[in-house]
Amino acid sequence: MTLNLDELNPQQRAAVEATEGPILVIAGAGSGKTRVITTRIIHLCGKGVSPYQILAMTFTNKAAMEMRHRIGMTLERNTNDLTISTFHSFCARFLRREIGYLDRDRGFAIFDTQDQTTCLKRVIRNLGLDEKSNPVAHFRNKFSYLKNTGDLETEPEFDLDRQIFQAYRKELLAQNALDFDDLLLFTCRILTEFDECRQRYQSRFQYIMVDEYQDTNKIQARLIRLLLNDKNNLCVVGDEDQSIYGWRGAEIQNILDFEKHYPGAQTFKLEQNYRSTQRILDYANKAIAYNEQRKPKKLWTASKGGPPISIRDEYSGMSEAENIVQAIIERHEKKNIPYNEFAILFRSNFLSRSLEEMFRRYQLPYQLIGGLKFYDRKEIKDLLTYMRIVVNPKDWTSFVRAIGVPTRGIGVKSQDKLYAIYSDGYTLPEMFDHAIREKVLSGKAHKSLVEFRALYRRLAAKANEEAPEIWLESVIKELDYLSYLEKQDEATAEYRVENINELLGAMVELRSQGVETLAQFMDFSALVSDQDELEDDRPKVNMMTVHAAKGLEFDSVFVMGLEDGLFPNQRALAENSNAVEEERRLFYVAVTRARKRLYLSYARQRQTYGSTVANPKSRFLIAPGEDTDSDNQSLFTRSSRTQRKAPIGELHEQVNRMKEQLARRDVDIDFGALDKNPRLKSGDVVRHAKFGQGTVSATRGTGELTTVTVYFPGKGTKTLVAKMAKLQKVF
DNA sequence: TACGATAAACTTTTT
DNA sequence: GTTTATCGTA
Numbered sequence: 062m063t064l065n066l067d068e069l070n071p072q073q074r075a076a077v078e079a080t081e082g083p084i085l086v087i088a089g090a091g092s093g094k095t096r097v098i099t100t101r102i103i104h105l106c107g108k109g110v111s112p113y114q115i116l117a118m119t120f121t122n123k124a125a126m127e128m129r130h131r132i133g134m135t136l137e138r139n140t141n142d143l144t145i146s147t148f149h150s151f152c153a154r155f156l157r158r159e160i161g162y163l164d165r166d167r168g169f170a171i172f173d174t175q176d177q178t179t180c181l182k183r184v185i186r187n188l189g190l191d192e193k194s195n196p197v198a199h200f201r202n203k204f205s206y207l208k209n210t211g212d213l214e215t216e217p218e219f220d221l222d223r224q225i226f227q228a229y230r231k232e233l234l235a236q237n238a239l240d241f242d243d244l245l246l247f248t249c250r251i252l253t254e255f256d257e258c259r260q261r262y263q264s265r266f267q268y269i270m271v272d273e274y275q276d277t278n279k280i281q282a283r284l285i286r287l288l289l290n291d292k293n294n295l296c297v298v299g300d301e302d303q304s305i306y307g308w309r310g311a312e313i314q315n316i317l318d319f320e321k322h323y324p325g326a327q328t329f330k331l332e333q334n335y336r337s338t339q340r341i342l343d344y345a346n347k348a349i350a351y352n353e354q355r356k357p358k359k360l361w362t363a364s365k366g367g368p369p370i371s372i373r374d375e376y377s378g379m380s381e382a383e384n385i386v387q388a389i390i391e392r393h394e395k396k397n398i399p400y401n402e403f404a405i406l407f408r409s410n411f412l413s414r415s416l417e418e419m420f421r422r423y424q425l426p427y428q429l430i431g432g433l434k435f436y437d438r439k440e441i442k443d444l445l446t447y448m449r450i451v452v453n454p455k456d457w458t459s460f461v462r463a464i465g466v467p468t469r470g471i472g473v474k475s476q477d478k479l480y481a482i483y484s485d486g487y488t489l490p491e492m493f494d495h496a497i498r499e500k501v502l503s504g505k506a507h508k509s510l511v512e513f514r515a516l517y518r519r520l521a522a523k524a525n526e527e528a529p530e531i532w533l534e535s536v537i538k539e540l541d542y543l544s545y546l547e548k549q550d551e552a553t554a555e556y557r558v559e560n561i562n563e564l565l566g567a568m569v570e571l572r573s574q575g576v577e578t579l580a581q582f583m584d585f586s587a588l589v590s591d592q593d594e595l596e597d598d599r600p601k602v603n604m605m606t607v608h609a610a611k612g613l614e615f616d617s618v619f620v621m622g623l624e625d626g627l628f629p630n631q632r633a634l635a636e637n638s639n640a641v642e643e644e645r646r647l648f649y650v651a652v653t654r655a656r657k658r659l660y661l662s663y664a665r666q667r668q669t670y671g672s673t674v675a676n677p678k679s680r681f682l683i684a685p686g687e688d689t690d691s692d693n694q695s696l697f698t699r700s701s702r703t704q705r706k707a708p709i710g711e712l713h714e715q716v717n718r719m720k721e722q723l724a725r726r727d728v729d730i731d732f733g734a735l736d737k738n739p740r741l742k743s744g745d746v747v748r749h750a751k752f753g754q755g756t757v758s759a760t761r762g763t764g765e766l767t768t769v770t771v772y773f774p775g776k777g778t779k780t781l782v783a784k785m786a787k788l789q790k791v792f
Numbered sequence: 793t794a795c796g797a798t799a800a801a802c803t804t805t806t807t
Numbered sequence: 808g809t810t811t812a813t814c815g816t817a
Contacts, residue, residue: 408804632804
């Protein structure tokens with residue numbers, strides 16, 4: 062074993078060597094956090110601790126794999142005994158073993174957001190409620206937040222909410238399904254209620270480490286507390302300046318009050334940054350200093366100077382995208398920086414659209430992280446659905462999907478009849494038998510169901526005999542699924558078949574990593590995170606949300622869409638200063654991803670929803686000073702250079718350029734928007750006769766049709782036709 | 793019941 | 808500008 066502690070700086074080394082009792086490591090961006098955790102584990106093993114006794118929680122499965130790999134390389138031994146995983150994966154594995162304590166079946170399904178939605182719709186329908194006035198997404202978010210922030214038995218306050226909540230939980234129970242939040246909740250429940258079980262795990266895990274502690278929520282903190290024995294050998298690592306998950310219940314207090322929660326805790330601060338240039342760090346430090354809820358901290362680096370930060374004032378979303386593309390090409394060609402060393406970050410997923418278009422036009426290779434996940438794609442979900450009904454014969458949600466792919470003439474009406482039987486407590490195969498025996502369905506539908514039952518029996522019989530990918534191939538054949546895809550949409554069929562091949566390939570590959578059964582594969586596919594899908598070994602430019610970029614770093618980083626209303630986004634602006642502070646932390650995370658070059662940009666107007674919106678530049682952008690350069694020649698195309706010299710010519714030049722583009726492609730651009738300056742702009746305060754004073758969040762369209770979206774405190778956000786609403790500008 | 797066409801609603805951020 | 812909901816028709 063080779064472990065050289067001399068390679069660490071004094072603070073890192075102290076954090077590694079402090080093995081006993083509660084330890085808090087405040088690790089600024091790029092301060093070698095991952096290195097400290099891995100080295101610490103190696104150091105523990107060197108001291109004779111068995112890997113079996115160590116538990117480390119990471120934020121992504123990928124990070125877990127990488128750490129395991131590094132540790133294995135150094136220790137020169139197998140690391141299977143070491144538990145490194147995400148909270149959710151840990152709980153899924155825990156529950157597959159231990160859920161019997163709650164009298165539940167180990168074959169439970171894990172419902173993702175889509176499944177949750179389907180299930181909740183069924184619940185709302187069952188209760189005879191109207192879907193329109195009871196939007197599913199609202200309840201989904203509400204229940205999720207509750208499960209993550211409440212105590213184990215917390216229920217909603219309002220009657221209707223509670224009624225739906227209870228019905229939802231009952232439905233999940235009937236379908237033997239757990240949603241993402243249940244994974245944590247049920248694990249905590251078992252560890253709380255069953256002393257024998259808790260003691261087993263407490264005596265096993267002697268050392269626990271948690272990464273990204275600033276993003277843990279109440280239930281996660283509780284879980285850690287339950288797993289800890291009286292030695293309290295807990296080491297948490299995090300940075301309150303990078304807390305960006307408040308909206309899903311993360312409690313920044315977990316890290317701020319760590320010393321209070323764990324008396325006698327030792328604290329180490331890692332402030333030396335090994336990632337970015339001094340320029341980038343200075344900029345980040347200045348930006349985050351505007352936040353009030355933080356402990357003062359200053360990152361520094363040994364690498365002085367660095368190129369200035371580029372801040373670009375763009376005319377439109379299009380020119381923003383185009384200039385990013387050109388800056389990448391230039392840096393790639395001149396400095397030989399590989400494409401995968403570039404990242405373009407944005408606040409919201411929809412901003413990727415204009416980028417993608419531009420990348421395709423310039424034929425630059427890129428990968429978009431987030432958005433639709435691989436395992437959420439239709440063709441993948443369709444096939445996995447069959448896997449799920451076989452593994453969990455109570456999964457009604459998946460059954461509904463399976464019966465409709467391909468269509469079999471069993472529609473909503475027949476489904477309702479079948480559901481009536483199912484909801485008496487039958488499993489799916491029992492329900493088939495019953496419905497067929499009693500001839501519940503009419504002619505054609507009945508015949509279809511008989512066929513479906515036969516198919517189900519064939520697939521179920523083979524499920525435990527064959528390797529997962531062989532089994533799935535037989536599903537594809539039985540369904541004649543490839544012809545189905547062809548029939549559905551010729552244009553996308555080829556691409557979808559490629560994805561299916563990738564799925565089969567992944568199943569083979571995962572078998573070597575211990576994913577051998579259909580159930581294990583289901584867990585894996587349910588819990589992949591965005592970052593897990595990142596291919597970092599291909600020369601492709603990365604595009605992702607700032608959230609998805611957490612923990613990553615790149616040579617060059619572009620942060621786009623820096624406009625009030627987008628970043629910080631409208632909701633945060635409408636809420637309170639806490640929300641804006643979280644947005645600012647998000648901005649801090651974004652800029653600290655960059656090693657050498659940082660490019661910030663905003664557009665005076667951009668297309669959203671198909672209409673034009675104009676937002677002022679983001680409040681997060683600090684006025685250009687010695688660290689920044691808003692006049693960086695090499696980055697600008699000729700036309701935008703002209704733009705700065707002669708602002709009056711700007712419009713015509715841009716219009717002509719866009720018209721040219723328009724001629725080349727069949728895209729509609731609203732030129733009307735260029736002629737008039739909307740009088741009101743985002744951030745203006747206006748008075749409305751009925752609603753009182755409010756803040757403008759966005760303006761859309763031009764002339765007669767201009768609409769203004771205004772947030773009125775206590776009354777919500779209203780979209781008004783400017784001309785009709787007679788808004789008075791206050792300031 | 794399936795499937796097409798048309799209208800409405802929609803965008804934070806994620807496991 | 809895109810996805811989902813609803814309606815009418817085969």
